Structures are given as structure tokens and as C-alpha cells.
Amino acid sequence: MKVEVEKIGEFLWEIPRSGRMLVPGRIYADDESMRFLLKESRTKQWDALAQVRNVACLPGIVGASMAMADIHPGYGFPIGGVGAFDTGEGVVSIAGVGFDINCGVRSMVIDVTKERIELNSERVAEELFNSVPAGIGSTGTLRLSVREIDRVLVEGASFVLERGYGVEEDLEYIEEGGTVAGADPSVVSPRAKERQLKQVGTLGSGNHYLEVQYVEEIFDEEAASAFGLLPGGIVVSIHTGSRALGHQIGTDYQSVLRKASVKYGIPVAESELMAAPINSPEGKQYIAAVRAGINCAFANRQAISGLVRDAFKRLFRLDDGQIRTLYEVGHNNLKLETHDTDEGRRNLLVHRKGATRAFAAGRDEVPVRYRRVGQPVLVGGTMGTSSFILVGTELGMAETFGSAVHGAGRMKSRKKALKEYRGEDVIRDLAGSGIIVRTRSRKGAAEEAPGAYKDVERVVAIMEGAGISRRVARLRPMICIKG
């Protein structure tokens, strides 16, 4: 069915309510991006605009079914999708979280000059490549028992911190302090735990990465100063999630939520949008399992950040005070949040699938050090293009429940990328532009070629133009480690 859109702002489009939609759809896009989305909608089997519309049909959705500027087709929810649900009447949906629960980005500011990295770039790349387990079937340096995995699922980042990965101060700069409450290991299957025994502290593969970047340009002096960013300064960013445990939780709960959709008569426009009422036993159980997955991802990134910290300490004789966690933000998430809506202040369960939280100044959730400027938003680019650090705005709080983009967003399918690019060429071309890539998979390098993604500059400009988030700094990649 063709999706109709109306332009309601310079960078905002609406799918008006029709049929079974309970709220409108809202998409952040410029004219060219929308032309592309409409063309895809007409010609391709998988349609991101239809996914925005379908999410708008789920019971208890509040405001609008939204998609940020990095929108592209997912499964059920679009990537870039945001859906907030009333905690009384609303539902929780697997497709709004995905199988890589709390996949996200940690960025660390390293007190070493760009020149020192450049002079030692091969050595830095080699050290990081050897220090951080990555790739298919890789195993972490932590070996855990099932009982210890249960602790990971409850304690999150603090569990691995106790094992010597990172420093106490890291926790302050992770969403929820690195531990979300309400996680219940008893609703996570033994198989999910078994799959994770050796995977805590592994990067994974695909679009996951570890990148050494430098601050190329600062757009907002005040926020950059609060975040500790200086022109030419070095940032290391880690993109990974909850690994096999998250995948298995999603897999296990597909059958639970599928049955729940039937049991509670939830109208599901498309099978993967299976859902359960938030207050049903099935919904509560799934949320408790997702929270266990969220904590697992916190622990995973804490472990990797500890390996990165130790690598830089060895490489440049730094001490812990010279390596600081800037922030860590997830982008496949489920969060209970309080928002001001047309109907007053409400508790909402916010699904963000390929979208990050982007809270404005003054919110209690923002670390004290940043509270007067707002929450850092970490936007990953591609191997060859810039990443951005943004900051949340008041308009974003009002319009998107404090949400923003998570990355550039794919434009070409993996299949198309493999036809157009060769991994060897991608790595050689990037080397020509001064970017070192270390990967175990040439195919992965082709799939993740910069040309397979949207222009990240345009994506963040759309969000800034719409007033949802502001650019603070542009980061350029120097070294990229992939699985």
C-alpha cells in the first residue's frame, strides 16, 4: 500500500493518520532524502515509510511514530525509529529493540596529541587490533561462570569494573550509570547465558568498530568545553552491543510475544511487530529480560574500554587521569522515561531502534558535568567519513521524546555494496586518505564501505535544521579496527 506524506516543516514530514493508525507518522528528512524514501517505498520490497506507518498502529503509542534522519528499512520498526508508549495502555515490541539489545557507542577522550598518534599509527593500530577481541567466534579475556553471568546481567558495567576493567569514574558517563534496574536473570534462558560465557569483552563484527579519531572541527564551544573536546584532540569510540546474549533474548522472546499478540488481541500490521501489553506477565517478563541484555551491553563496552585504556597506557605511558570516558549511549533500547506531553507529564516506555537518547540541558539523567549544556549524542559515521558529537535540545525533548540519530544510516544493501566494492580496494583507498583499517574480514570491509552509507553530514544537518539536536564537534577517523 502506497504511503502518503505531507511536508509540515523544512525538515519534517508527516504520514497523516489513516486506517488503523492511532497517531501520525513523523519523519525527519530534507527534500532529497524524502524523494529517495518515496522512490524506495514504490520500488522496493522493504519499505521504511510503511514501517513508520505500521508502528503508528500499535496500541498505546503516544504523540507520533517517528523516524530520525538516518531512517532506512529495518524489520518491523524502521532503523532510526522512535516509539513512546503509555505505561498503562501501551505495548512493548521486540522490533522496537531488535536483537542487538543496547548496541551503542562509548567515546573516550585520550590526552595524547594527534601528532603522536600519526607518528605511531601502525603501532597503535596493531596494539588495538591485538588487544580487543573482534570477529566471528572471537572470545573475550574474561571467562565467566553461569553464576557470574547472572551478576553481569544485574550489575552491568560495575561487575567488570570490579574485575579491573576501567575506572570508577567511567560509570558516571554511561547511561543509567552502567546498570539499569529491573533486570531479571531468571527470565533469560540458560542458552542465552551459555552463548555469552566467553563473549563479554568482544567487539563482534559487521558494523561494529573501534575507532581512533581526532576532533576536526568544533561547532559549539560551550558544549565542547563541557565535554572536554579540544581542536585536534584524540577520541576513541567503541561501537558494539550485547553480543550473543542479546541475540538469544530476542530470539527466545519472539515466540513469547507472538503468542501474547494473539492472546491480547493486539492488531499487528506486520508479523515482526509482535507485542505484549506493558503490564501483562509476558510484557513485564520481556522488559526484565531486555534490561538484563542492556546490562550485558554495558558490561561489554566497559570491558572493551578497559582494554583500550590499558593499550593506550602501554603505548604512550599515560596514567588513568589522562583517559576519560566522554559518554556512552545506546541506540537499540527500551527506556522508562518521564516526558511532558500535551496531556501533561507522563511516564512512557520509549523504544529507540537505531536512534539514541538525546536529552536537553537540565535533565537529571544528564551527568552533572554536562547538565548545563545537555547530553552528548554520539553519532557514528563510516570507516572513511566523519563521526559527530551532538547535544540534545529542548525542542528535541518536546518533539522526539529527546531522541536523535545514531549514525549515517545505510543507503545501499550489503548485497549491492558487495557488487560495487572490493574489500581490498576500500582498505587501500582509505589508507590513501590516511585512515588505517585493520579487519579480519575483507567482505566486511566491502559491506561497510563508506559509499554504502548516507552522507552523515547531511543527516546531522537535517537534525540540526529541525532543531532536534545541535552539532558540537566533527571527528575524523585515523584508525579503524573492525571484526
Place this chain on the structure above:
Amino acid sequence: MTGRGHETLEHTADMGLRGWGGSPAEAFEETALAMFELMVDRIGAAAETDHRLSIGGRDLTGLLIEFLNELLSLADIEDMAFVSVSIERLEGGGEDWELDAVIGGIPRGKCRKRLLSEVKAATWYGASVERDSDGRWVAGCVVDM
């Protein structure tokens, strides 16, 4: 489409799978092979170990999704790259289908250079198992990459 076979379908972020054959079992085998080929270079690869798998109690599409997800879990737990599949029994009706399968694999440690991509899960998005107008069984879904 010939008698039996499989293909992947373009999806911007993830990947669509489709397998077809003269029976549901053949369509399931072909869909599994399409998934294996995202994960490992199967050309010229000979299985070294056999793994038995039995699942049931699902409608036919549910059985497909569970089958593919079982393969992903098993590969991870056993640290295997799967390269072949044989469904020995697939029978049932309505909401109660079941299958027995034998999966051929190579320990990942012995074939690192063949490993291609990680598949996170088989989803219900675009999932179906049905007979087409030529009487062939066609199965498929989108997998999360």
C-alpha cells in the same frame, strides 16, 4: 525458479532469504543454505562433524524461524561453521509441525579464512512458507545482520 534452490534478497540494513523446493523440507534446507552462505564460504568445504537437531510444536512458518534460529545458536555454542543440512523428517499440520535435521559443520578454528559475516537472528519480518502457483514450496524471511 528451478526445481530447488535459494537466493538472498536485497534489504538495506539486513538480508532477505528465500529457499524453494518440491517439499517444505527442501524449501527449509535451501533457506538454511542461503543463511549459511552469508556466514561461510561453502564452496569446496566438506563437513567434518554432524549435529542432530529436533524441534516442533509450531506452525510451519514458526518452525522455519525456530529452525534458522536454532542453527544460529548451535553454531555459536559449538563454535562451528555450518556448511550442509539434511532434513530427515518434516511433518505435522496446523499449529503442530516438527522436524529432525542433520547439520554438517567445520570447527570455526579450522576454517577462519572461510568465515564471512555474523547473522544475529532470523526474524518474522517477511516470513512465510507457502506453495507458489507452480506447486513449489517457497520459504523465506529477513535475517538481522
